[in-house]
Amino acid sequence: MSLHIERTDILIIGTGLAAVATALHLAKSFSVLLVSKGEMTESNSDLAQGGIASAYLEKSSTAHKEDTMLASKNTSCAERVDILVEEGRQAIEEMERFGVRFDREEGGYALGREGAHRLNRIFHVGGDETGRHVMRQLRQSLPDNVNVLERVLVHDLITRDGKVVGAMAFRDEVPIRIEAGAVVLATGGIGGLIDWTSNARTVTGDGLVLANRCGAKLTHLQRIQFHPTLLATDEPHLVTEALRGAGATLVDEEGNHVMAHHPLGSLAPRDDVARILTERMGTVYLDTTNVTRLRERFPKLALTCDKLRIDPRRIPVRPGLHFHMGGIEVDDMGRTDVDGLYAVGEVADAGIHGMNRLASNSLLECWVFGKRVARAVRLNQTTTATKETLVYDISPVAFQALRAQIGRWLTISPSLDELKGFLQNTQTLTMTKHVTRQLSEQTLQLDAARLLAQSILEMERNDEYDIPTRTATSVLD
Template identity: 40%
Template sequence: MTQSAKSTERPAILIVGGGLAGLFCALKLAPRRVAVLTPGAVDEGAASFWAQGGVAAAVLDTDSPERHAEDTVKAGAGIVDAEVALGMAREARARIDDLFSFGVPFDREGSNFTPSREAAHSERRIVRVKGDTAGRAIMETLVRAARASSSIELVEGFSAQELLMRDGRVIGLRALHRGGATRDFLAPAVVLATGGIGHLYRVTTNPNEACGIGLAIAARAGALIADPEFVQFHPTAIDIGADPAPLATESLRGEGATIVDRAGRRFMADIDPAAELAPRDIVARGVFASIAAGRGAFLDARVAVGAEFPTRFPTVYASCRTGGVDPVRQPIPIAPAAHYHMGGVATDARGRTSLAGLWAAGEVASTGVHGANRLASNSLLEALVFSARIADDLRDMSEEAPSVQNLDSARAQDALDAALVEELRDVMARDVGVIRDRAGLARAACAILSIEAATTNAQLRNMATTALFVASAALARRESRGGHFRSDFPQADAALAQRSYMTLAQARALAEEAL
């Protein structure tokens, strides 16, 4: 049953999502009152818990923010906003210090951080925790701090359905409780921190909650979306049949692990001079091609890590052992998996979207720092930097919540059709995946529109909306760049070296034109 508008919640600031971006923003806003909505318990489900590498930051004397920004621009394949990337890199050390002050146990020797190196970084700048446990360590620390904060209300068990609007301004959120009731939450400011879109794909490293809901509800309210075609497929998901697929962190390759085929041949050296340390899109396509050719793909860390695997990379080791693989003695079977979305709700340098009253941070946002291909471990950094900026932007906002007059009531809807969800995931994996072409993308657009028309369920409708953006933007970009590869347009086109922006109406028109 839908609650009446008179009984709606009135938090001062509403943050939708309890991952790194959401919790860090809430903590930086203290002592301002904040409500953080999460679909499950705040200490479960968020993709931030699963991040293995760490936070990219220039913390060594041999490094600099300028070099970090240069690597970011280079990895982004020509469409990174260089000014925004440099600003992020310059704020990185301060955000690391924030986390350390909260109690995150980063790897250190004495008073110095001991960063590792990952693909496409020119320096060792991945600040980590016990090799591959940075995400969990950071999140456990922030969850404890949030639960202890008197200014933060954790509202658990609510899934976003749609933004509430009046006169072109976001005034709150309609959400569905896991018990079945719908509730309207009103606020003078809403911050989307809902994560990415990985669960739209059959093979992904992301949790089930990462299904593009934040992008969709913003777009359906009229927000501008940027760069939705650019999806990063992680080349070394552990291929043991799990959903989501566990990840073999890129740090393994940074420490010398190699990628081989079934015959033990290192094939990435034939594809790129950087071999295993090439940008992720190149490695993902190389792995995809080897598997498609029947040669398989494996990550071999027996020499680089060997007997130290259980202590240096405990998360990866446990995942492998669960799947029946002993990485100390065996190469790890791998496959590309949907991992990170460079696109999202378009924001400015302060995290403001095109809609008044709405901000976005983390993977749901598109700030311009990732371009066509995110540099490894810049994701946690972006979430930290922009959620801190949003907190600064919101700190002086009035605490008065909007009135409830003239709010629409919730509409009846179908139950979630699991078969249609799985159909959508299959369509995205088959036709909007690592390698794309016009025929497949047009086929995907047709299927997505059909799925959207077949349901009134808010979650599935929102999943289809986000899928439509990815397919439509991929149709429109007739070139290959970064995470977007078109086999019918395999080269980059200098004339298209720019970001893409579109509304839902434009995405729908592109899809319908392709039919």
């Protein structure tokens, strides 16, 4: 099959908010290509329910910074948090200029509150479907210099003289080479590596592997967040934290408030809540009897409950993998330590989330740092160089067995024996030059999981935390 060639000034890998925010703010003189592994709407941004945190209506961003630092147990970089919360004050107004219409009620914006926020500062669009509405509007606002290609799997980056100058990929099954003056990784997190997650299934840590292969530094990969409230049903469905902000409480079978011991109650930081729920025996429920206008304010949740025949007044929940705080090390403009390579959004470790992300800071991060990457991008001279890639020669059946093994250790309290076994099993896999889309996708997932496993083991060797402590801090939503 012949190689197809695409040329662009800037290649952005991803089509979520981090990618789109970057594209919207790049100079119109650049040709820009956004690529998505699946359909463009298969991103975590489209699934976002809770909203966007912003101190837009507050006298200063001080309280937002304090809440962010507190949620992270003061492990966030204070200087980077300053950037997030201060520049994030303008985010709501800026998005409105692109046609986003945030929910309002009589007297102004309909602000929500979520875990570890001491104030109502969460802006929503369409109740609990913020991501879908925001992404639809912003994608419609993309200018003519931006093109989007769907079903493109980028399996390697091309470097020359130490600079990133393009990527090797498949569009459907057709191999393509994309020549670019700069590459922006906006590939999202790692949740799609396992089944019990709030993430889109296409979000499988590809950006970590691509960056690692060309020498970019990765940091804090062991910092993984689990969301306390996914529906405790056969298939995972996220139950937005905004429901607790509206008055829902976490209760046990007898109706006792399971977070009554915490000063913030059911609105405690996510890591604290997820740890408690994981340790408890028996089902935990969200009691929504104090939530007014539930169906109007949370239409997606109400519809899901109806479909699954769940009483929306008493919703069974359990923790699930949600967000990756670690990632590709970047400076405050999204630059990596490899010339021509930038990273933004969940794939990047910008230092703002520390060990535990504050609710609804993720979409804000995408917007604030997407704008910064757009200002920082500089083009290298494109080249016709290619890169030979090796992939694991593994059958779909063998791959699924290894993926199931990932699901057994990529948990709040991972089994180190399972983790070591996975590393040993993947260490012995044979490689092949016969590169196909399926083998490339399987290889990216296994390599991403290996990076995570190695990081967790390294943490254990250094005694950074024992497993119960990590449950409370660094491996949580």
